[in-house]
Amino acid sequence: MTNSPVSSSEGNSFDLLDPRIQHWIWASGWTELREAQDRAIPLILDGSEDLIIAASTASGKTEAAFLPILTRMVAPSPHPLLAIYISPLKALINDQWRRLEELTEKLEIVVTPWHGDIGQQRKERFLKSPQGCLLITPESLEALLCRRGHGLAGLLSRLAYVVVDELHAFIGTERGKQLQSLLHRIEKALGRPVMRIGLSATLGDMEGAAAFLRPDSSRNVSMIDSKGGGNELKVLVKGYLESTSSGANDPESAGVAKAAIASDLFRVLRGSSNLVFPNARSEVEYYADSLRDSCEQMGLPNEFWPHHGNLSKEVREGTEEALKQIDRPATAICTSTLELGIDIGPVKSVVQIGPPPSVASLRQRLGRSGRRKGEPMILRAYCIEEESDDPGISELLRENLLTTTAMVRLLAEGWYEPIRARKMHASTLVQQLLSTISQYGGAHAQRLWDLLCVSGPFRAVTSAQFASLLRELAKREIVFQDHTGLLFLAPAGERMTEHYTFYAAFATEEEYSIVSGNQTLGSMPITRPLSPDSYLIFAGRRWQVVSISSNEKVVEVKPAAGGTVPKFNGTMGADTHDRVREEMRKILRSSLAVPFLDAKGQELLAGARGNYCRMGLDHKWILQSGGEVQIMLWCGDVIKDTLALMLQQRGNRLAYEGGLSIPVKGATAESVREHLKELADGPAISPLELASSVQNKIGEKWDGLLPVELLDASFASAKLDVGGVQSVLRTRFNEE
DNA sequence: GACCTGCTGCGGAGTG
Numbered sequence: 001m002t003n004s005p006v007s008s009s010e011g012n013s014f015d016l017l018d019p020r021i022q023h024w025i026w027a028s029g030w031t032e033l034r035e036a037q038d039r040a041i042p043l044i045l046d047g048s049e050d051l052i053i054a055a056s057t058a059s060g061k062t063e064a065a066f067l068p069i070l071t072r073m074v075a076p077s078p079h080p081l082l083a084i085y086i087s088p089l090k091a092l093i094n095d096q097w098r099r100l101e102e103l104t105e106k107l108e109i110v111v112t113p114w115h116g117d118i119g120q121q122r123k124e125r126f127l128k129s130p131q132g133c134l135l136i137t138p139e140s141l142e143a144l145l146c147r148r149g150h151g152l153a154g155l156l157s158r159l160a161y162v163v164v165d166e167l168h169a170f171i172g173t174e175r176g177k178q179l180q181s182l183l184h185r186i187e188k189a190l191g192r193p194v195m196r197i198g199l200s201a202t203l204g205d206m207e208g209a210a211a212f213l214r215p216d217s218s219r220n221v222s223m224i225d226s227k228g229g230g231n232e233l234k235v236l237v238k239g240y241l242e243s244t245s246s247g248a249n250d251p252e253s254a255g256v257a258k259a260a261i262a263s264d265l266f267r268v269l270r271g272s273s274n275l276v277f278p279n280a281r282s283e284v285e286y287y288a289d290s291l292r293d294s295c296e297q298m299g300l301p302n303e304f305w306p307h308h309g310n311l312s313k314e315v316r317e318g319t320e321e322a323l324k325q326i327d328r329p330a331t332a333i334c335t336s337t338l339e340l341g342i343d344i345g346p347v348k349s350v351v352q353i354g355p356p357p358s359v360a361s362l363r364q365r366l367g368r369s370g371r372r373k374g375e376p377m378i379l380r381a382y383c384i385e386e387e388s389d390d391p392g393i394s395e396l397l398r399e400n401l402l403t404t405t406a407m408v409r410l411l412a413e414g415w416y417e418p419i420r421a422r423k424m425h426a427s428t429l430v431q432q433l434l435s436t437i438s439q440y441g442g443a444h445a446q447r448l449w450d451l452l453c454v455s456g457p458f459r460a461v462t463s464a465q466f467a468s469l470l471r472e473l474a475k476r477e478i479v480f481q482d483h484t485g486l487l488f489l490a491p492a493g494e495r496m497t498e499h500y501t502f503y504a505a506f507a508t509e510e511e512y513s514i515v516s517g518n519q520t521l522g523s524m525p526i527t528r529p530l531s532p533d534s535y536l537i538f539a540g541r542r543w544q545v546v547s548i549s550s551n552e553k554v555v556e557v558k559p560a561a562g563g564t565v566p567k568f569n570g571t572m573g574a575d576t577h578d579r580v581r582e583e584m585r586k587i588l589r590s591s592l593a594v595p596f597l598d599a600k601g602q603e604l605l606a607g608a609r610g611n612y613c614r615m616g617l618d619h620k621w622i623l624q625s626g627g628e629v630q631i632m633l634w635c636g637d638v639i640k641d642t643l644a645l646m647l648q649q650r651g652n653r654l655a656y657e658g659g660l661s662i663p664v665k666g667a668t669a670e671s672v673r674e675h676l677k678e679l680a681d682g683p684a685i686s687p688l689e690l691a692s693s694v695q696n697k698i699g700e701k702w703d704g705l706l707p708v709e710l711l712d713a714s715f716a717s718a719k720l721d722v723g724g725v726q727s728v729l730r731t732r733f734n735e736e
Numbered sequence: 737g738a739c740c741t742g743c744t745g746c747g748g749a750g751t752g
Contacts, residue, residue, distance in 0.1 A: 088740090088741060088742090089740095089741065089742095090741090090742080115742080115743085116742065116743050116744085120744095120745085137741085137742060137743085138741095138742080139741090139742045139743050140742085140743075140744095142742095142743085143743070143744065147744075147745095169740085169741080173741090175741070175742085279738055279739080280738065280739080281738095281739080308739085308740095309739075309740055309741080335738080335739050335740075336738080336739045336740055337739080337740065337741095339739085339740085340740085340741090354738095357738055357739070361738095361739090498744080498745090499743090499744085500742095500743040500744045500745085501742090501743065502743080502744095503742070503743050503744085504741080504742045504743060505742090506740090506741070506742080508741090508742085574737085574738055574739080637737090657737075658737045659737090
């Protein structure tokens with residue numbers, strides 16, 4: 001292939017591919033293999049190590065994995081091979097299915113998509129001839145193991161590769177723990193390791209990702225980190241001041257800043273395609289409605305479309321289609337639904353309203369713009385600060401503007417939050433235990449312990465905790481042990497594993513469907529049912545409620561002129577990282593101008609710096625104000641929350657609602673100082689003891705089935721950092 | 737004090 005039209009920067013990866021695949025590459029008009037593809041091909045063909053491919057969106061990661069996998073599949077062999085591709089989204093499976101079909105058309109390789117929306121016929125065809133590429137979700141794979149476990153070794157006997165897409169979306173979550181367990185159970189059933197390939201755009205640290213992909217380190221994980229040429233970054237952060245003093249209860253005056261932001265967005269975004277991230281579904285509804293209304297007022301076709309997780313598939317696909325149309329401008333107002341790799345067209349700029357949840361998330365969002373060579377990435381951020389008669393510390397230090405400024409600076413430095421995967425997820429152990437018993441139709445306690453906790457991913461669980469979990473499940477008649485020592489599912493356990501809701505590792509609430517005529521607009525939580533005739537803004541439009549059916553959980557609506565933005569049930573917020581809070585303090589201590597702030601932003605920052613000096617915050621971190629004491633730790637939320645619990649456990653009364661400080665009520669600075677000194681220098685309190693003092697620890701799906709001590713341990717692993725508290729307190733005392 | 741994701745087997749009606 002000396003005159004091959006496709007060049008390869010290093011080595012001869014192209015030459016290693018099957019000629020038919022080489023022809024496909026040529027016919028697709030590619031002039032060269034991307035760096036990640038070039039490097040991945042020999043490693044995947046060799047197959048003796050695991051692999052992580054981290055490369056930017058639209059850099060051909062999927063092809064990097066599948067070009068060599070398909071080459072292996074079409075090579076002459078007595079046994080046809082099988083590859084499993086695991087995706088966190090059904091939409092992504094459908095995308096990849098289309099792309100792979102195009103590639104495999106002439107190769108006679110069967111590609112089988114498998115998730116909840118795929119018909120039974122296709123699934124049965126795969127079960128009869130389990131080869132080719134299986135594209136599946138973790139939940140469907142769980143169901144496969146749980147229900148067809150007997151034949152698993154036969155079914156997957158040809159398995160040669162496991163590809164995990166969007167790896168970062170799994171790390172540190174219940175779904176990620178479930179996925180690790182599934183991969184381990186498959187290898188144990190086969191009695192051999194299978195090459196694992198992780199694909200990701202954003203990875204804070206590659207070592208952490210490797211430890212996630214192969215937790216027992218029994219195989220080496222190679223890494224391809226192809227960051228790609230960074231496009232120029234253009235940033236503008238705008239500040240807004242909202243007065244909430246005196247007339248604060250007047251609903252008309254609340255939202256002046258939001259209206260100003262909406263009108264600025266209309267002015268700068270019209271005529272191009274953009275993504276707007278306002279941080280909350282209710283805010284998405286506000287801006288989508290307001291911007292669509294502005295288009296209508298001016299007699300223009302609508303360019304603004306909503307996208308969030310409570311909107312129906314049809315509404316979301318409508319927005320995605322509008323974005324893909326290159327010849328017509330379209331801007332999506334969205335939540336993190338548009339952060340993952342669903343295929344949307346190129347966008348000119350990304351708008352962030354309010355502080356981003358994390359630097360990593362900001363980076364992922366920004367990666368959606370400036371995708372073409374030479375085009376800059378454009379970020380416009382809007383920050384609303386409040387001004388009241390009785391300002392708190394967060395208000396005086398302009399926390400929203402300051403957080404956004406700190407995150408933009410860290411982003412520009414190239415820093416983002418490393419992966420945190422120290423959580424035990426004992427809730428998911430309950431699922432894996434029951435699923436494994438179902439898979440084998442009964443199992444010895446010792447075997448389950450070995451499989452899940454000794455060689456498997458629940459390494460943080462002790463044998464005593466595991467034994468107490470089995471006793472708890474037996475007490476609840478979910479499992480029982482026969483005279484030979486085998487564990488079986490009891491009737492309650494069988495009902496659990498047979499119900500379709502068992503296969504997802506994460507919990508969700510029940511919701512009402514919102515229906516207009518024969519169109520389903522989406523769904524809403526049922527904790528706040530609407531009264532008939534009330535008005536509602538949903539899917540970026542205005543509606544009136546016609547009827548509510550509690551039995552069928554359906555709200556019927558019709559178009560209307562009025563409406564208010566709905567409330568959704570938010571869960572706990574994101575944990576801001578230590579480094580972000582340190583950067584915020586650094587900005588307050590400096591007097592240098594921040595060039596990407598607008599005039600109002602500069603003015604607000606100058607005020608915050610003045611307040612920081614006036615309060616003496618450079619050396620003082622325990623402040624007395626009236627009967628309240630404020631503790632300023634300048635650390636991330638996990639440590640701050642842990643200290644709040646420690647103080648509460650020692651009898652302090654807190655008025656803690658997040659923010660920059662921990663307020664202690666009815667105390668003196670001296671007494672609080674004494675407590676903090678003892679905590680800093682005294683023996684470290686055990687995280688389990690601290691956890692046992694916490695009232696509501698139920699957070700994950702099966703937490704309610706855990707014995708007390710295991711629940712405490714699982715809570716502590718996810719939420720507490722006692723060592724971190726001591727270390728931060730010592731730093732603060734030393735600085736005085 | 738954000739956001740997001742996913743799900744089997746069967747029975748019955750309707751159609752070719």
